[in-house]
Amino acid sequence: MSNALPNSMQARDVEYLLHAVTNARRHEERGPIVIERGQGIRVFDDEGREYIEGMAGLWSVAVGFGEKRLADAAYRQLQKLPYYHSFSHKSNEPAILLAERLVGMTPERLRKVFFTNSGSEANDTAIKLVWYFNNARGHHAKKTFIARQGAYHGITIASGSLTGLPTNHRDFDLPIIPVKHVTCPHHYRYADPGESEEAFSTRLADELEATILEAGPETIAAFIGEPLMGAGGVMPPPEGYWQKIQAVCHKYDVLLVIDEVINGFGRLGTPFGCNYYGIDPDVLVLSKQITSSYQPLAAVLISDEIYQGIADNSAKIGTLGHGFTAGAHPVACAVANENLDIIEERGLVENARVVGEHLQRELRRRFADHPLVGEVRGVGLIAAIELVADKAAKRRFDPVGKLGLAVFDAAHEQGVIIRAIGDQIAFCPPLIITEKEVDEMLDRFARAFDQATAGLNPA
Template sequence: MSNALPNSMHARDVEYLFHAVTNARRHEERGPIVIERGDGIHVFDDEGKSYIEAMAGLWSVAVGFGEKRLADAAYRQMQRLPYYHSFSHKSNEPAIMLAERLVRMSPAKLTKAFFANSGSEANDTAIKMVWYYNNALGRHEKKTFIARQNAYHGITIASGSLTGLPTNHRDFDLPIIPVRHVTCPHHYRNALPGESEEAFSTRLAEELENLVIEAGPETVAAFIGEPLMGAGGVLPPPAGYWEKIQAVCRKYDILIVADEVINGFGRLGTTFACDYYGIEPDILVLSKQITSSYQPLAAVLISNEIYQVMADNTAKIGTFGHGFTAGAHPVATAVALENLDIIEEKGLVENARVVGEVMQRELRRRFADHPHVGEVRGVGLIAAIELVADKETKRRFDPVGKLGLSIFDAGHEHGVIIRAIGDQIAFCPPLIISESEVIEMLDRFERAFDQAIAALPKA
């Protein structure tokens, strides 16, 4: 908060705004970077400084910042029908059109869409749907979810329970729902010495099966997973993982919930990551890039089998007693339709594949051999660098996260916004990014990286 006047926006932020996922005392000392506007892959602060947004906001701004077509779509809908709900047989045209579009573009067995306002709300909804479904079938004990360590599925009480990150549980008394967390499928960190990816995947599938047997298959309702794990460190699954996990789930009648809040709508170079990894979900959860986060929106897509059981139960008890005031919001769904048009018309899924190959190649060329880089990983336009104190032993820095935070801070100096997940540096730029812009993004990052590495204490 350099030279901020007492009545400046920076000082007012510190006085009045309580920030998400932030050390509040550190924020009091340093203050915010106030972002005023955006254009394409860039955002600009209130002093006019330009940054390449290498995280697409929060993994989410597919079409870039300042896209006039989305503003126009919102304005047109605001003039026509600024709000309506979806309770008690009411609907609106944009919500109907978006539901149809999502069903048609998603994996084949999914036939109905339910709208929420965030990924957290959507995963809460998925939990409640699974419980409602099993209660309708008289399977009142079949309630436990299985998630993974390092997974991120949201931050509300229920979805936060599914999340497998300690900082999202600590001092919140989570988890609070019946959930078991199995080993994170990160081969670099969790494989045994000499264990191949296939063997590692087999061991994790056996771990899952043993847990199911121990708990009793009649108690285990669903397995939830991000196809490629995002906020836990950008972790692509090892070879054979999803095939083996799905086999266990099908064997014991366990529903598969694919959380594509980060992966969906092109991030990996396919429309959905389920396509990339051959996942056949019973429930698909979507958000973020559905509107490029220009409007809050999320969707839960369910199979016809689940829908039919739930629909029969609504007839039996009189209702599906769940929903949100702003669910199926006409402005948000209108923006989503226009956003999906842009993704399709501009070929952004293919751009993520092609330009993503450049980003993955350049990251490995520049950093894979560095003595403080343990692993470079990712698919399409999502990637991460894992920092280590010792490359040979994979020893972490002590304390974990100090170097990552130094690189994050140096990134602002050099005009690039990345994300530090402990000592893992994540990249997730807008899908519109070009090859030349990827090179510029990594040039800026490399300068920040070198600056932070140079400041490390000498052994």
């Protein structure tokens, strides 16, 4: 334990907690920022410092912090039925109402809902249900998933295998399930010189088709993707991408699993990323903003075709041998229903569109021409700035991430929480943010950016 942290909550943290997505030795030296409370778009640490939460926690607090209606919804449900399960023909009213609501608001072919506790569990469940369905229809060799490099689909063994980020694989012995990773659809980084977005999309669709044919269509179970890639660096797809990818999947009987753990419930200024990009999924995965992360909850929605195959197979076997103790938890589902009420009543999807346009415009106006900024990108209330050592050549810094970490640290000093994904700086504020608050957030970030880059000589 660091001597710099005597007799404090920070010191106790360092003594007892192992932190997610953190350099453990660096954490021993610097300790945590202990967040004590939140209100609206702001959080406060245990020393009274205030921060604009520019990442909505982990891409997830749609209605902001300190929303009393969600606390009251949880309390009411805790008093009435604090827990029950969904095994063996049992159910509860909040789960039934939420399932009905989700079917009503998501793409038309999705007819059944399975609840889990996290996005990682939900993507694990999607994998298992796809395998179960393919076995049920006699396609026993259809086991391989196709995902993208740079994708994030979770952190458990199966969902972590789908994730296309090296740090989530290295020394965890992943991937462990049959998965093939194809090119990340990030035009700025991976398009050929002079290649248009449409041509890049065509090349990626051709790559997908070649991958399917090389493996054998009879072995490929599903293609999984985020409509807009989030935790890998906020990467919107190129023009025409999803239409071309869907066409290939349909041609070879490859199911389409869409991961909207980050995109869902208004983040892009539409109800779902599927709406924004014109995607018709066979399986849809939701989490994070479903409860504004006030409670752990995720949902897997499946088409009627998949449900019928699963239902027949469960009758043949005698059961669907999958489920979680806290799946369809009545308190989590009650909070989700209230959270979705708030999103609807306050017009937060439209707010994400309107204020998101302001965020995207201001980020580009303020930073796009900076010599250390290669690209500003995003849709709605999710965005990123990519830092580069050489703007013309798009050359990355060496080592990657050192400058991003400096910007991340400086942002804390200036009172704004952002996320450094290597040298990509991500923004994803709560859906309640106003244009004035966006300007305040970017003012703080600009000071942090100037502080972290002072003295650097761009190429």
